[in-house]
Amino acid sequence: xxxxxxxxxxxxxxxxxxxxxxxxxxxxxxxxxxxxxxxxxxxxxxxxxxxxxxxxxxxxxxxxxxxxxxxxxxxxxxxxxxxxxxxxxxxxxxxxxxxxxxxxxxxxxxxxxxxxxxxxxxxxxxxxxxxxxxxxxxxxxxxxxxxxxxxxxxxxxxxxxxxxxxxxxxxxxxxxxxxxxxxxxxxxxxxxxxxxxxxxxxxxxxxxxxxxxxxxxxxxxxxxxxxxxxxxxxxxxxxxxxxxxxxxxxxxxxxxxxxxxxxxxxxxxxxxxxxxxxxxxxxxxxxxxxxxxxxxxxxxxxxxxxxxxxxxxxxxxxxxxxxxxxxxxxxxxxxxxxxxxxxxxxxxxxxxxxxxxxxxxxxxxxxxxxxxxxxxxxxxxxxxxxxxxxxxxxxxxxxxxxxxxxxxxxxxxxxxxxxxxxxxxxxxxxxxxxxxxxxxxxxxxxxxxxxxxxxxxxxxxxxxxxxxxxxxxxxxxxxxxxxxxxxxxxxxxxxxxxxxxxxxxxxxxxxxxxxxxxxxxxxxxxxxxxxxxxxxxxxxxxxxxx
Ligand SMILES: [Zn+2]
Numbered sequence: 001x002x003x004x005x006x007x008x009x010x011x012x013x014x015x016x017x018x019x020x021x022x023x024x025x026x027x028x029x030x031x032x033x034x035x036x037x038x039x040x041x042x043x044x045x046x047x048x049x050x051x052x053x054x055x056x057x058x059x060x061x062x063x064x065x066x067x068x069x070x071x072x073x074x075x076x077x078x079x080x081x082x083x084x085x086x087x088x089x090x091x092x093x094x095x096x097x098x099x100x101x102x103x104x105x106x107x108x109x110x111x112x113x114x115x116x117x118x119x120x121x122x123x124x125x126x127x128x129x130x131x132x133x134x135x136x137x138x139x140x141x142x143x144x145x146x147x148x149x150x151x152x153x154x155x156x157x158x159x160x161x162x163x164x165x166x167x168x169x170x171x172x173x174x175x176x177x178x179x180x181x182x183x184x185x186x187x188x189x190x191x192x193x194x195x196x197x198x199x200x201x202x203x204x205x206x207x208x209x210x211x212x213x214x215x216x217x218x219x220x221x222x223x224x225x226x227x228x229x230x231x232x233x234x235x236x237x238x239x240x241x242x243x244x245x246x247x248x249x250x251x252x253x254x255x256x257x258x259x260x261x262x263x264x265x266x267x268x269x270x271x272x273x274x275x276x277x278x279x280x281x282x283x284x285x286x287x288x289x290x291x292x293x294x295x296x297x298x299x300x301x302x303x304x305x306x307x308x309x310x311x312x313x314x315x316x317x318x319x320x321x322x323x324x325x326x327x328x329x330x331x332x333x334x335x336x337x338x339x340x341x342x343x344x345x346x347x348x349x350x351x352x353x354x355x356x357x358x359x360x361x362x363x364x365x366x367x368x369x370x371x372x373x374x375x376x377x378x379x380x381x382x383x384x385x386x387x388x389x390x391x392x393x394x395x396x397x398x399x400x401x402x403x404x405x406x407x408x409x410x411x412x413x414x415x416x417x418x419x420x421x422x423x424x425x426x427x428x429x430x431x432x433x434x435x436x437x438x439x440x441x442x443x444x445x446x447x448x449x450x451x452x453x454x455x456x457x458x459x460x461x462x463x464x465x466x467x468x469x470x471x472x473x474x475x476x477x478x479x480x481x482x483x484x485x486x487x488x489x490x491x492x493x494x495x496x497x498x499x500x501x502x503x504x505x506x507x508x509x510x511x512x513x514x515x516x517x518x519x520x521x522x523x524x525x526x527x528x529x530x531x532x533x534x535x536x537x538x539x540x541x542x543x544x545x546x
Contacts, residue, residue, distance in 0.1 A: 048319020181231025
């Protein structure tokens with residue numbers, strides 16, 4: 001009986017939603033809902049890295065790609081399997097001891113400081129002298145070198161959090177995120193410890209930071225098994241609380257307070273800090289693997305098919321809440337983050353693959369380990385399964401708010417390149433406006449999977465639904481705030497949220513239209529001349545005039 005009635009329903013549905021029928025958007029809405037209901041189901045256990053639930057999600061995406069006739073584009077079929085070291089402390093307590101003229105001051109991890117587990121299995125003790133490097137940034141194009149004239153070889157570098165005041169927030173976030181660690185390694189430092197500026201202290205109290213102090217962390221391993229990524233060679237990474245920071249600067253050319261006051265006005269010149277620091281701790285390291293998923297739709301134009309448009313969505317989330325009381329919900333379903341984005345990517349692929357083949361090739365990429373620091377996309381950018389030089393543009397889809405019928409969009413990164421044209425045209429086609437970034441201080445442009453591709457020199461765009469709704473009100477702003485404050489990386493990002501599948505369909509059509517326009521455009525996307533990211537990461541590429 002059941003089977004028969006199901007077939008009857010399917011037949012009725014295919015009549016209703018035959019191609020060309022005006023009801024097509026509803027079918028898209030249903031398809032999106034279907035994907036999200038599967039990917040965010042409790043059975044997938046929050047799609048944690050290296051966990052069975054995420055493996056199932058990755059297989060699901062690969063099966064969808066197969067059903068669309070895409071070509072496998074991983075290193076093993078649809079997949080590119082990456083090794084990660086999951087590092088956690090096996091010590092009861094971890095300490096940093098400052099030794100200065102025979103006097104010892106001990107600081108405890110999770111209370112006075114936070115540190116990341118190291119790369120060594122078992123117990124270790126590290127002792128090194130200390131040097132302050134101001135903000136610890138280097139960028140020759142901006143004329144910044146906080147390391148100039150400072151010898152950091154064999155030392156632990158102490159750097160202020162964040163970046164020089166007054167910088168563009170996305171440039172600042174990029175430099176704060178990468179430049180400190182990369183430059184410290186290049187100059188031979190053994191560790192990087194951050195101390196918090198007034199701005200950072202105002203953003204979050206240290207006891208809240210300290211409560212996460214003993215968390216495990218993941219690093220990716222290269223094909224040779226060695227740790228890979230920015231700052232992987234640093235033995236010590238951490239942040240000092242303000243109490244410890246004051247003691248650290250005692251007897252130095254500037255007190256901590258003086259350094260912070262100077263940092264609020266501009267760059268701060270570095271100096272040696274007296275004494276040595278000894279770190280004592282022990283680690284347990286578990287090796288896990290996790291797959292990227294990649295499917296290629298070859299382009300129709302013999303010449304332009306050499307060029308690839310990359311469409312990304314992360315398939316992983318943060319798994320199971322370890323300390324949930326027994327019998328209560330403990331699954332981080334990640335329905336918006338990023339079952340919604342993954343569903344959008346799959347349906348974008350479906351719509352394009354079932355229509356007229358675009359000129360350029362399109363690579364659909366379900367990334368892993370986004371939640372561990374954009375690691376799956378980062379890994380691919382360093383070990384691409386197709387020549388990365390062929391990738392001409394990126395459309396990233398991550399955590400769209402699909403609970404509101406949005407009337408505008410925010411297109412992170414679009415104004416940096418000629419991608420603004422297809423984005424604006426596609427938005428207009430849906431009756432939407434393109435709004436400026438409502439929270440530039442969040443530097444969203446550096447916080448999702450397109451960012452490693454930007455660092456590989458590729459113009460990228462990352463769409464979010466905006467704050468205004470389709471009726472001219474601001475209810476979508478309220479929905480976004482509710483999500484950010486109450487559901488983001490919480491148990492409540494689940495299927496009980498009030499999804500608006502028609503709005504989800506609009507978001508999918510929008511991304512599809514952008515991808516199509518880029519794939520069929522006369523010219524590949526170009527960075528605008530004078531854009532910081534284009535000039536930094538694609539210095540020799542042709543540029544467009546604004
Ligand atoms: Zn997330």
